[in-house]
Structures are given as C-alpha cells and as structure tokens.
Amino acid sequence: MSEAxxxxxxxxxxxxxxxxxxxxxxxxxxxxxRKTHIRQMSQHAHSEIVGMLPEGNWITRAPSLRRKVxxxxxxQDEAGHGLYLYSATETLGxxxxxxxxxxxxxxxxxxxxxxxxxxxxxxxxxxxxxxDGAAIINQVPLCNTSYGPYARAMIRVCKEESFHQRxxxxxxxxxxxxxxxxxxxxxxxxxxxxxPSLMMLGPTDxxxxxTEQSMKWKLKRKSNDDLRQxxxxxxxxxxxxxGLTIPDPDLKWNEEKGMYDFGEINWDEFWQVVxxxxxxxxxxxxxxxxAWEEGTWVRDAxxxxxxxxxxxxxxxVV
Amino acid sequence: xxxENLYNYILGIADNSLILxxxxxxxxxxxxxxxxxIACTNISLDLFGQVxxxxxxxxxxxxxxxxxxxxxxLRKEREYKNVLLVEQPNTNFAYSIGRQFLFDVYHLAFLEQxxxxxxxxxxxxxxxxxxxxxxxxxFSSDWVKRFGDGTEESKAKMQEAINDLWTYxxxxxxxxxxxxxxxxxxxxxxxxxxxxxYYKNVGELLEESTLEIPESKWFQKGGxxxxxxxxxxxxxxxxxxxxxxxxxxxx
Numbered sequence: 116m117s118e119a120x121x122x123x124x125x126x127x128x129x130x131x132x133x134x135x136x137x138x139x140x141x142x143x144x145x146x147x148x149r150k151t152h153i154r155q156m157s158q159h160a161h162s163e164i165v166g167m168l169p170e171g172n173w174i175t176r177a178p179s180l181r182r183k184v185x186x187x188x189x190x191q192d193e194a195g196h197g198l199y200l201y202s203a204t205e206t207l208g209x210x211x212x213x214x215x216x217x218x219x220x221x222x223x224x225x226x227x228x229x230x231x232x233x234x235x236x237x238x239x240x241x242x243x244x245x246x247d248g249a250a251i252i253n254q255v256p257l258c259n260t261s262y263g264p265y266a267r268a269m270i271r272v273c274k275e276e277s278f279h280q281r282x283x284x285x286x287x288x289x290x291x292x293x294x295x296x297x298x299x300x301x302x303x304x305x306x307x308x309x310x311p312s313l314m315m316l317g318p319t320d321x322x323x324x325x326t327e328q329s330m331k332w333k334l335k336r337k338s339n340d341d342l343r344q345x346x347x348x349x350x351x352x353x354x355x356x357x358g359l360t361i362p363d364p365d366l367k368w369n370e371e372k373g374m375y376d377f378g379e380i381n382w383d384e385f386w387q388v389v390x391x392x393x394x395x396x397x398x399x400x401x402x403x404x405x406a407w408e409e410g411t412w413v414r415d416a417x418x419x420x421x422x423x424x425x426x427x428x429x430x431x432v433v
Numbered sequence: 434x435x436x437e438n439l440y441n442y443i444l445g446i447a448d449n450s451l452i453l454x455x456x457x458x459x460x461x462x463x464x465x466x467x468x469x470x471i472a473c474t475n476i477s478l479d480l481f482g483q484v485x486x487x488x489x490x491x492x493x494x495x496x497x498x499x500x501x502x503x504x505x506x507l508r509k510e511r512e513y514k515n516v517l518l519v520e521q522p523n524t525n526f527a528y529s530i531g532r533q534f535l536f537d538v539y540h541l542a543f544l545e546q547x548x549x550x551x552x553x554x555x556x557x558x559x560x561x562x563x564x565x566x567x568x569x570x571x572f573s574s575d576w577v578k579r580f581g582d583g584t585e586e587s588k589a590k591m592q593e594a595i596n597d598l599w600t601y602x603x604x605x606x607x608x609x610x611x612x613x614x615x616x617x618x619x620x621x622x623x624x625x626x627x628x629x630x631y632y633k634n635v636g637e638l639l640e641e642s643t644l645e646i647p648e649s650k651w652f653q654k655g656g657x658x659x660x661x662x663x664x665x666x667x668x669x670x671x672x673x674x675x676x677x678x679x680x681x682x683x684x
Contacts, residue, residue, distance in 0.1 A: 164467070167461065167462035167470075168462050171461045171462035171463075174458045174459075174461050174477075175455060175458055175459055175668075175671040175672065176671050176672070176674045176675060177675070178502075178675035178676060178679070178682075178684040179502045179506075179676075179684045180481060180484060180485050180488070180501050180502055180505055181485070181684075182684055183458070183481055184478060184481050184482060184485070187458060187461065187474055187477055187478045187481065188478060190461050190462065190474060191461075191471055191474040191475060191478065194462075194467055194470050194471045194474065195471065197467060198467050198468070198471070201467070236675060236684070286684075289683065289684060290684075293682055293683060294679075294682055296679065296682075297679070297682060402462070402463065405463075406462075406463045406464065406465065409465065409525070409526075410464070410465025410466060410469075410526070411465075412584065412586050412587055412590065413465035413466070413469070413526050413580075413587070414465060414466060415583070415584050415586070415587070416579050416580050416583025416584050416586070416587030417579050417583065419583045419584045419587075420578065420579040420582055420583040423582060
C-alpha cells in the first residue's frame with residue numbers, strides 16, 4: 116500500500132471515530148491503534164485475573180456463609196471479565212497464550228493495586244468499595260470507546276462492577292456499625308487502601324504519557340486528574356455516612372471550586388509498586404505462573420483427548 | 434431436641450457439601466485454566482448454596498435460635514459428620530477431579546432418592562440441588578475421561594488419585610443411627626441400596642476412560658461418626674477462623 120493510500124485510510128478511520136462509529140475486528144485500522152488496544156485491553160484482562168488473588172485469599176475464611184457465597188460469586192465474576200476481555204483482545208490478532216506469556220514475563224502490566232496484601236476481612240469491603248469504585252470511574256467512559264468488542268465487553272463489566280461496589284460498601288457499613296473491634300478493622304482497611312486507590316487512577320496529567328492519543332480514540336475520555344477528583348468527591352460523603360475517617364489531614368471541601376482539596380499523593384510509592392517492588396508483586400506473579408505451569412499437564416491432556424476423539428470420529432466416517 | 438434424628442440427618446447431608454465446597458473454594462484463582470477455574474468456583478458456589486438451605490432448615494428444627502453460621506462454623510471437629518472422601522486435600526488437579534467425581538456419582542443418586550422424601554422441605558431442597566449436581570457430575574466425569582484417555586502423564590496422575598481415594602468410597606454407603614431412624618420414617622434415603630449402582634456406574638466410566646478399577650477391598654470409615662482424617666482440622670481452622678476470633682458479631 117502506498118503512503119498516500121494509508122494516509123487516506125487513516126483519514127477515513129479518524130472520521131469514523133469522530134462520528135462515533137464503532138470499529139470492528141475486520142475493519143482496517145492503523146497499526147498503532149491495534150497495538151495500543153492490545154496493550155490496554157490485555158492489561159485490563161490481566162488485572163481481572165490477578166485481582167482474583169487478593170480476594171480469593173479470603174474465600175476459605177469468610178466470616179459467614181452469606182459472605183462466602185457473595186465473595187465466591189464476585190471472584191467468579193472477575194474470572195468471567197478476564198475471559199471476555201481476553202476474547203475481545205484476541206479479535207485484534209493475539210492469542211491468549213501470548214498474552215499470558217507477556218504477563219508472566221513482566222512485559223505486560225496489571226493494575227498495581229493488586230500488589231497490596233489483604234490482611235483482614237475488612238479488606239474485602241475496602242476493595243469492593245474503593246478499588247471497584249475507582250475501577251468503575253475508569254471504566255464507565257469505556258462503554259462508549261471506539262473499538263466495538265471492547266465497548267460491548269465493558270457494558271457488561273461495568274454492570275457487575277457496580278454491584279460489587281455496593282456489596283463492598285455494604286460490608287464496610289456493617290463493620291462500621293458493628294462492635295468497636297469491627298469498626299477499628301474497617302477504619303484500618305480504609306487507612307491502608309485509600310491512597311493506593313487514588314493512585315489507581317494513574318499518574319498526574321503532566322506526566323501521563325498516553326493520554327492525548329487515547330483521548331482521540333475514545334480509549335480515554337477524561338484525564339487522570341479529573342477521574343481522581345471525581346472519585347474523591349464521590350467517596351468522601353460515603354465514608355462520612357458510615358462514620359469512617361478518610362486518612363488525609365489535608366482533605367477539605369473547597370466551596371469556591373465545588374470540590375474537595377486533598378493532600379499530596381506519595382508517587383514514589385506508586386512508582387515503586389509499578390516497577391515491581393510492591394509488597395505482593397512477587398507473590399502475585401508466583402501464584403499466576405505457578406497455576407499456569409502446574410496446569411500444563413491438564414491442558415495437554417485436554418488437547419490430546421480432543422485429538423483422539425476427532426481421529427476416532429474420522430475413522431468411523433471412513 | 435425433639436427432632437434430634439432429623440437434625441443430625443440433615444447435618445450428615447449438608448456437611449458433605451460444606452467440606453467439599455470449602456475444598457473447591459481453595460482452588461479459586463489457581464485453576465489450570467480460566468475455564469476450569471470458573472467451573473470449580475461455580476461448583477463451590479452451588480455447594481455452599483445447598484449448605485445454606487440445609488442449615489437454615491436444621492436451625493429451624495433445633496428451634497433454639499442457632500443460625501446457619503453457628504451450625505457451619507461453631508462445632509468442634511468431632512461434631513462434623515461428612516464422609517472422609519470430601520475432606521481429602523487438593524493434592525493436584527487429578528485428586529480434585531477424582532474426589533469430585535467419586536462424590537458426584539453418589540450425590541446424584543442420593544438426591545434422586547431424597548426427592549421422594551416425605552419431608553417436603555428436604556424433597557424441595559433435593560429437587561433444587563439435583564440440577565446443579567447433574568452438572569457437577571458431567572463436569573467431573575468429562576475430566577476423568579480427558580485425563581484417563583489423554584496423555585500418559587495425565588493417565589498416571591488420574592489412576593493414582595483414583596487408587597488413593599478409592600479407600601474412602603465404601604463409607605458413602607454406611608448408615609448412622611440417624612440414617613436408620615429417618616429411613617424408617619420415610620424421610621431418609623437408604624444409602625445401602627445405592628451401592629451396587631454406584632460401583633457399576635463408576636466402574637463403567639473408569640473403563641471408558643481406559644483406567645483400571647482399583648481392586649483393593651480395604652476401606653476407611655469414621656467421618657459419619659466424627660472420626661476424621663488429619664486433614665479436617667486444618668480445613669476447619671480456616672473455615673471457623675473469623676467466628677472464633679470475633680465471636681458473637683454480625684458480618
């Protein structure tokens with residue numbers, strides 16, 4: 116294809132996106148669009164799968180049968196999200212195995228928040244309320260993103276995430292209204308998860324590298340700082356409602372701006388965790404790689420069995 | 434308690450689902466593939482759902498305000514009535530599948546009969562559970578076939594698991610005092626009558642999977658009377674942790 120032809124295709128492509136048309140797997144797309152989507156969508160899928168681990172950690176110890184069933188269902192939903200996000204990403208011409216390979220070798224990232232440990236039951240509440248809350252703020256705009264399979268997957272993901280968020284808040288509310296020991300457990304979880312949740316919305320706009328191009332492709336519709344502000348403004352009244360204190364002495368309602376002012380985020384910690392040196396980075400990867408490697412003989416057996424079955428069927432036909 | 438036999442009978446059924454659900458729940462996030470991970474979590478979810486129905490009913494029968502969680506999480510190790518089979522650990526995925534399969538074939542036949550119970554609550558629960566359990570049985574049987582007739586490695590692993598777990602199968606057909614009383618009243622299932630068909634069905638599936646039917650006639654028992662393997666204590670310390678560490682609280 117000549118350079119002029121590509122230019123013209125690119126122009127048509129940009130116009131389609133500007134008209135809010137969806138791009139579908141078989142449509143022509145610029146290579147950079149394909150690669151950026153593979154990166155973001157697979158990262159999203161990996162986050163769902165790695166995100167199963169910190170919550171899975173409490174399945175055997177959930178405090179009641181009702182909570183255990185809800186937690187199992189929630190972690191199962193996350194596996195489901197991973198499954199259809201991997202499938203949506205496969206439409207861009209990469210296999211699930213290749214994506215796993217990228218995750219296991221550290222080439223692909225996943226959300227850093229899952230590199231923090233879940234040390235008490237209240238962490239199940241805090242993750243649902245804050246982490247899923249921040250995820251929804253990130254993801255709702257993606258229901259209108261330009262790539263069709265991603266947008267459709269996100270509609271379903273967001274519905275389930277908002278259910279998880281309410282469930283998490285309900286866990287926190289129950290603890291906050293419980294015994295002094297339970298309230299302390301809830302406050303402690305909020306103290307530990309608050310700042311990592313703010314970091315989850317990404318680096319500040321002045322250092323964020325991907326924003327401009329992603330805005331054009333509707334992969335991103337608001338800047339990180341705007342999303343963070345939205346999350347804070349939405350979450351602070353919820354904490355007040357259940358009598359918990361946001362662990363930020365600089366947090367203050369700014370009447371003039373109509374939003375909260377908040378304290379300095381420790382970006383050194385953020386980069387430390389992103390670069391692989393958070394409290395649980397090594398354990399999370401070990402768990403994922405371990406499950407994959409220990410599962411090799413299982414997957415091989417399934418393939419061998421399917422092959423044998425096919426051969427027998429063919430023989431019968433002959 | 435007025436209906437002590439019925440209470441104990443329900444616990445005998447529900448504890449199998451409780452302990453097996455707990456074991457399957459351990460696999461969540463660590464399955465050999467995303468699809469199997471989802472399926473195992475789903476089985477665990479079904480089993481805990483069943484447990485809740487049984488224990489809510491048992492709580493009503495006890496009539497002293499004890500809740501489903503009290504029954505599930507606040508008994509001593511000798512008071513759990515599950516068969517030894519379901520408490521066996523997830524040594525590898527072949528063991529998890531083997532345990533599931535050997536239990537599912539029994540569970541399905543048991544529920545078919547429990548549907549006919551004169552106790553309408555038990556019959557309704559059985560009616561609801563049977564749909565789930567027939568899916569479990571299909572899932573576990575399919576994997577036994579894949580492993581048995583898959584690769585040499587999977588065959589060896591599956592055979593080893595079946596051989597090791599075989600010793601716990603006979604107990605499924607033992608009757609406790611509560612069982613006998615409930616059978617006499619038309620409420621309970623006579624498990625001794627399920628034995629022949631069980632070994633026939635299991636045997637056929639193993640043969641189809643090109644696996645050998647273990648010949649050993651040495652069997653272990655005790656779970657139904659609260660005498661368990663060493664594995665159960667550790668499982669219970671996880672299951673009961675929150676209720677023990679933070680007693681009398683709502684979650």
